[in-house]
Each structure stands twice: as structure tokens, then as C-alpha cells.
Amino acid sequence: FGNLIPLDEEGHPVDESLTVEVEMGRLNVGRAPSQVLDRRLDEVITLMDTATAVATDAAGRLVFTVDGELKTIDSPLENLAIYTALMTTGTIPGVTDLPGTAFDYMVDGQLTAADLEGSAVFLAAATDKTGVFTTDEIAYIDAFLGIQTETIGSVTYSDIDYSTFDYDRQDAYGEVTVEVLVQQTDGSWVPTVVSIYDEVFGGVPAAESGTLEAYTMAAEDARMVVNFIHEYEVPVSELEASSH
Structure with missing residues (x-):
């Protein structure tokens, strides 16, 4: 976890130049009473129990089919609740089965590498869409949420073990497409299917493994995709109005 910063008798850093300010944004909700996340997790559990199908959107957020309607888990609080559950116990409490097999890792009752891999998207969906993830931010929120903590003095x-975590941007998004509004040369906006890998990342590859830095890259990439989808899902009428 790196080197601890020396503190004085009152708990202040001896050398403040060694500290880095961390902007938490929406993730500050992690400091709220646990009942806040528990209530939102209960709402997710209700969806899981009634869903007839489960998939993900282009960013990796969960999409449930309930009574024939698609319901995307886009609430920051609900995504943070899912993240906390997966990173703490490796399962969504009280849910023993989901449609299909792709998401069995979420209900298998054990903390595995699949939970670590899947959780990055949920953390990304819980943060500010326009912020930039840092390793310090993730380490701080994990400690505040009580996820796999250790105490020295x-x-x-x-103290999360990232040694099994692998992330490759092209593997994650190389084949992912999404329909968004694309501005045409005449100023109009037209629904168009685009490549996430090309539009969001400019086709630039990136890969990391085995570290918090690798996990941060995965979470930051997912945040960028969430932001892209959010920006270009805006109705054409609103986009045209804002351009005048």
C-alpha cells in the first residue's frame, strides 16, 4: 500500500508536501450512514428478483428486463451499493440466481477475481461523470467503505489484492458499439451507431495488470464511456436549442 506518511502527535502530516488532496465528488456519499447504501441495494435486489433478463449497456452498467421494460442501473448510489457488496463479500445478499449465466459471479456467495473485474464499472457509474479517477481516490473510498481493510496503529x-486483475482496453471495448447522436455537417443531430473504442479512446490501446493502477485505468475508462453515453443521449431538440 506504499509508505505511510509520518504524523505528528495531533495526527497531522509532518511534511504536508507529501500529501495529495483527493476530490471525492459523488463518492462522498460513501461517508454517509450505511443505511443509505443498504436501502439502495434493496432496490437493486428487488429488480434482480423480478428480472426476466439481464445484460449490460456499452459502459457495462447493468440493464434488467422487468415486465417487458428495460431498466438500466444508472443511479450512482445503486452502483456504489453494488460495488460495495461485490468488493466486500463477492455477492449480492439475498439473491441466489439471475437469468442466464453471465452474471453468476454476482450471486455465487464468494469473493473471486470475477467480482474484482466486474466491480470497476460499478465504481465508475457511481462517481462524477466528468471527474478523473485517481488511485488515491479509489484507495480512500475503499477504506471509508470498510472494504478489505487493515489497521496499523x-x-x-x-488492502485489496489486485495481483490477479488484468485490464486491456481493446479487449474490453474493441467490439462494443452504441447508438448515439452524432452532429452532421449541416448542424443536425442524427442517431448513429459508433465504435466506443474509436470514438471515446481514439483507437488508442492501453493495458495494465496486477496493480491498483490497472484497476484505476479500468474504472477511468468505464467512467469515460458513461460520460460519452450521457452526453450524446441528450434529445436532439435540446442539443439544437443549446447550440443557438
């Missing part, structure tokens, strides 16, 4: 930190 008065310092409590999250």
Missing part, C-alpha cells in the same frame, strides 16, 4: 487502509 491509528491508520486504517484498504
Whole structure:
């Protein structure tokens, strides 16, 4: 987890130049009472129990089919609740089965590498769409949420094992497409199917493995995709009005 920063008797850093300010944005909700996330997790559990199908959108957020309607889990609180559950116990409590087999890792009752891999998207969907993830931000929120923590003296930190985590941007998004509004040369906006890999990342490859830095890259890439979808899902009428 790196080197601990020396503190004085009052708990202040001896050398403040060694510290880095962390902007938490929406993730500050992680400091709220646990009942806040518990309530939102209950709402997700209700959807899971009644869903007849489950899939993901281009960013990897969960999409449930309930009574013939698609319901995307886009609430930051609900995504943070899912993230916390997966990273703490490796399962969504009270849910023992989901349609199909692709999401069995979420209900298998054990913490596995699949939970770690899947959780990055949920953390991304919980944060500010326009912020930029840092390793410090993720380490801080994990510690605050009590995820896999260790304590040395008065310092409590999250000690997650990322050694099995692998991320490759092209593997994750190379074949992913999404229909968004694309501005034409005449100024109009037309629904168009585009490549996430090309439009969001410019076709630039990136890969990391085995570290918090690798996990941060995965979460940041997912955040960028969420932001892209959010920006270009806006109705044409609103986009045209804002351009005048």
C-alpha cells in the first residue's frame, strides 16, 4: 500500500508536501450512514428478483428486463451499493440466481477475481461523470467503505489484492458499439451507431495488470464511456436549442 506518511502527535502530516488532496465528488456519499447504501441495494435486489433478463449497456452498467421494460442501473448510489457488496463479500445478499449465466459471479456467495473485474464499472457509474479517477481516490473510498481493510496503529487502509486483475482496453471495448447522436455537417443531430473504442479512446490501446493502477485505468475508462453515453443521449431538440 506504499509508505505511510509520518504524523505528528495531533495526527497531522509532518511534511504536508507529501500529501495529495483527493476530490471525492459523488463518492462522498460513501461517508454517509450505511443505511443509505443498504436501502439502495434493496432496490437493486428487488429488480434482480423480478428480472426476466439481464445484460449490460456499452459502459457495462447493468440493464434488467422487468415486465417487458428495460431498466438500466444508472443511479450512482445503486452502483456504489453494488460495488460495495461485490468488493466486500463477492455477492449480492439475498439473491441466489439471475437469468442466464453471465452474471453468476454476482450471486455465487464468494469473493473471486470475477467480482474484482466486474466491480470497476460499478465504481465508475457511481462517481462524477466528468471527474478523473485517481488511485488515491479509489484507495480512500475503499477504506471509508470498510472494504478489505487493515489497521496499523491509528491508520486504517484498504488492502485489496489486485495481483490477479488484468485490464486491456481493446479487449474490453474493441467490439462494443452504441447508438448515439452524432452532429452532421449541416448542424443536425442524427442517431448513429459508433465504435466506443474509436470514438471515446481514439483507437488508442492501453493495458495494465496486477496493480491498483490497472484497476484505476479500468474504472477511468468505464467512467469515460458513461460520460460519452450521457452526453450524446441528450434529445436532439435540446442539443439544437443549446447550440443557438
